[in-house]
Amino acid sequence: MRTISQKLILFLSKNQKLKYFFNTSILLLVFYWIYKNVLIKKNKNKNNNHDDHVNQKIQNIQENQKTTTQNIQNKRNEDTTTTKNYFKLSNDIKIHVLSTPEECDLILNEFYQSLLLKMVDDKNSPPMIDGADGVIINQQQTTTELLLFPNCNEINNDGLDFIIGFDAEWGNPNSIFDDKIDDKTTKTHYNHKVALIQLSSKNETFLIQVSQMEKIPISLEQILTDPRLIKVGVAVSQDAATIFQTFSVVTKGYVDLVPIARLTNYEGNGLASLALNVMNVTLNKSNKIRCGHWENKKLSNDQIHYAAADAWVGREIFEIMFNTYKNSKTDPNDKKDLVYTLCRQFTGASFKSINKLKNRENNNNGNNNDNTNNKPIKENMLKKTVPDKRVLYDNCLMYSPDDVLLSSISKKKVEWYVSRQLADIIKEEPLSIKLKFQPHGEGHSGDQFYLASKENICVVCGSTHKILRHSMVPHCYRQYLPEEIKSHSSHDVILVCCDCHAILDKKNQIMKMIISQQYNVPIDNENKQFITDHTLLKITQIASIVKNNFYSTGNNNNISEDNLIKGNKKCKKNIPDEKLEEMKKIVMEYIGKEEINVEDLDEILKLNPKQKNENYIPHEKKVIDKVLAMGEKGIFEFIRSWRKNFVESVQPKFLPEHWSIDKVVCCDNGHRKPKDQRQKQIQNQE
Structure with a gap:
């Protein structure tokens, strides 16, 4: 063996190439052995560990997915069934699901008539049915009294019987659902925005499926438009606006619960949070029910209980908060008509600051410290211009030579007659004068409203501070009425304080929209009132820039030192001299001169690019033209609608004696009375 090795070494030493090979x-064999026995085993172990990690991760993800799926399924099961943790109406509360106008009128009319009976003060006074509207009224009540919030007494549970829970559910306008008719399934499109309207009293709830009706039933419209019935809920202004857009029915007397909650120190911005904090109950607000198909012809049991609970709980929350508010009052006089006092300040209003609510409450309690920082700018300016104590009614009397009381006049007019020796003072208290000549007309003789003494207080809240005259028919309409209607007619001009005046301005804007729709006259855009010359507008803008930078052009030969305008250095830096020269040339081309001076620029700046459109007819004039075309009846109905809007909007408690919504509009400038009426007044005085 050794000999072979030696021979091999000797052979390789002689052959260098073979030796290198x-x-x-040998090196390759060594590397191969290392790779196979060391590296591969190591990588194999590493790959095995990685695969185990990946498998474990996949297994964890699968387990999480199973858990999530199970939770979702459990949540769905909880949503579809009312659990014991969710609030459920008592079996004593009756739920009416009304899907046809006939059924709605039958049930709701009975409910409405029962409320009207409770508005009668005298238990022994028999009610009377008004054939025109089918409404129960008292024989001694006037039309004005029928619009005012009734007195709170034991008959109506201190006014709480007039509190109605109110809510609305909306459907998807683009939704298509199956409708089975005669065992045939057809696809039906839903065209309404409001699908369901919910009303609730203490013991009954009414679910009206307006999606199944062409228009709102008469009985439902009577309840919605009656300002004496307070509709309470959360975000009710949005529901009322949608009902108006869908059915053109104006919901009146609605009150949002959120500002009342802040006033009574309860937390919550929604119905669910208020129910939890005020009633300590949890409402089922499942998205599957809340965002379901409310336009379906048949509602599910979950939908019925959900809708009924929303309306009933809203009313119950108000009653609890009202009792809290009532207990905070120590003076027995403050507890009279307390439901009206609480609701009037929040009717149709929305407040975001608790400080504003408390400030208003303090003002109502007699603290007249004005927190002007919390008031609108317009209202603040009005308060600054109106004196604190004003006497607008002097209640002086004027008699004819034959001792007929003609009218109640001011001290200024008394001085005018006496100074010209046209009348003599016949009494000091009340100050009365007697004419020395026979007047052409008989004034307001026989008209109890004009002859009665009037108080210098706000007819809405009774305040004596910063009162001013307010026209029920806004000036924008009143100015186009005939002169014989406006002159010597103060029936529709009453006294209000600045706060109530601001509220009425907002209410009048809503009424203006209703008038626009009623008379089919759209409210104009301000741009239509004027025609703008855009070329002149551009020239005036350029002239203003040139004037402020004129000295920088270097061409001041025609301008004296007194007429030089000290340019705006800031503008001078921003506008290059070359640009100013171009602007100057544009102005020179416009006026047709080769040179211009400051006087020329001033003349251009005096020009008004906006000119009044001579063909423009204001919205108000178009409305009055249509009203006048209807004759005396049209004029009366127009003015009466504004009187009604005033009463319904602010529920005045201090209206002058003999004031009436149905007061006839006098179109006779002489105000003459029949002779028999004059003789009757003389006999009464004797």
């Missing part, structure tokens, strides 16, 4: 082969 042999050594290389």
